[in-house]
Amino acid sequence: MPLFAQAINMLAALFLLVAFAMLSQRRLANLINLYALQGLILGLSIGVVAYGTDQPKLYFSAGLNLILKVIAVPWLLRRLVRKLQVQWDRETILYIPTIMLLGLGLVIFAFNASLPLSELAGTINHNTLGIALASVLLSSLMMILRATAISQVIGFLALENGLIFAATSVTYGMPMVIELGIALDVIVGVFILGVFFFHIREQFDSLELNYLDRHED
16 A cells, blocks of 8 residues: 555544544534644645645645635634634533444444445545545534534534545545635635524524524424
């Protein structure tokens, strides 16, 4: 196995560990820090792919991801948390140990589901594909089971990280137009959601989705 492929496998393992940590984290400041760490790992993995496959355009993608996901988006999220004065995801639909068991089941499912795909393609690394799919599923689980809107948004952003990781680390490349389009969508989405959060807070004085459901009833 080439040295750069081994480096990608190591970064993939770290990427999955961070996804698990995000699943169990209830303090929003720590959750944002974990998202930034995941963005750092993603940027490094894209840089490794650029070096190993001699694709200079991927260096731009790596830099763009580092700027957006390590600096810009976490900064915007921290501002939202401070302005909305929401520090904790006080409620979850299930208890954290149950969520972690569900996450473990999704990881096992992802590795089993990725095996036929890797055998069909031949050149795809089974471990990296399984980790990428598992990260997407874990982020989806976090979106479903979190009770606070900001946590769900971070789950959506982490899901997007997983998709980019799959596109770059598994297939060793991503069209630049798609990369720029995703980056623009992330920035616009965070701004729109920030405005949306403020309107929710003004109307209901809470970002807890369970509270909004009770209010509607």
